[in-house]
Amino acid sequence: KNEVEQSPQNLTAQEGEFITINCSYSVGISALHWLQQHPGGGIVSLFMLSSGKKKHGRLIATINIQEKHSSLHITASHPRDSAVYICAVRSYFNKFYFGSGTKLNVKP
Amino acid sequence: KAGVTQTPRYLIKTRGQQVTLSCSPISGHRSVSWYQQTPGQGLQFLFEYFSETQRNKGNFPGRFSGRQFSNSRSEMNVSTLELGDSALYLCASSPTGGAGSSYEQYFGPGTRLTVT
Numbered sequence: 240k241n242e243v244e245q246s247p248q249n250l251t252a253q254e255g256e257f258i259t260i261n262c263s264y265s266v267g268i269s270a271l272h273w274l275q276q277h278p279g280g281g282i283v284s285l286f287m288l289s290s291g292k293k294k295h296g297r298l299i300a301t302i303n304i305q306e307k308h309s310s311l312h313i314t315a316s317h318p319r320d321s322a323v324y325i326c327a328v329r330s331y332f333n334k335f336y337f338g339s340g341t342k343l344n345v346k347p
Numbered sequence: 348k349a350g351v352t353q354t355p356r357y358l359i360k361t362r363g364q365q366v367t368l369s370c371s372p373i374s375g376h377r378s379v380s381w382y383q384q385t386p387g388q389g390l391q392f393l394f395e396y397f398s399e400t401q402r403n404k405g406n407f408p409g410r411f412s413g414r415q416f417s418n419s420r421s422e423m424n425v426s427t428l429e430l431g432d433s434a435l436y437l438c439a440s441s442p443t444g445g446a447g448s449s450y451e452q453y454f455g456p457g458t459r460l461t462v463t
Contacts, residue, residue, distance in 0.1 A: 274454075280437075280456065281454070281457070282454040284452050327390070337389055
């Protein structure tokens, strides 16, 4: 059983659409991270959350600690948002667990 | 500030050999973590170092080891390479202040290791 489950695995959207990626986890966590990975491998940390909601530009991340669930939203999606989005959690015991990633393709 | 750097970027080794990968964190960052990424298993946590001490370790065999130096630079070593060790190895640094804290992670570009 995976400690972190992401959905959907693949997502295709038209430019301008509102996108939601979901992440559920089964362990107690000290923080949850949303990561973005472009082709070629480079990973960028988008958000680190331990409660509530954060917003950077068109990206919004929310977390519900009681329900062990987080969502990443992209408003007004753009082809440059095409990437793999990975949910990662750091457990109370300082172990890192990763989701399998959501491959997003935004078409112009 | 310069970002996280990893050397080498690409490496080809044969089965049975050993390999050492290097990671230089962002200046001032004291924590370095290592990850393995494969198409089949995705991202997996290898280990984390803070102030020259291994703070945490993932579920990898003892062939995988690492260390951190006083300047926070870190190396990881894989001995007796197997075909399944072919992967992208990523390191990330953070300014974390100690056990229990969880600061932002800044990733390096990775080292792509191919074992033939």
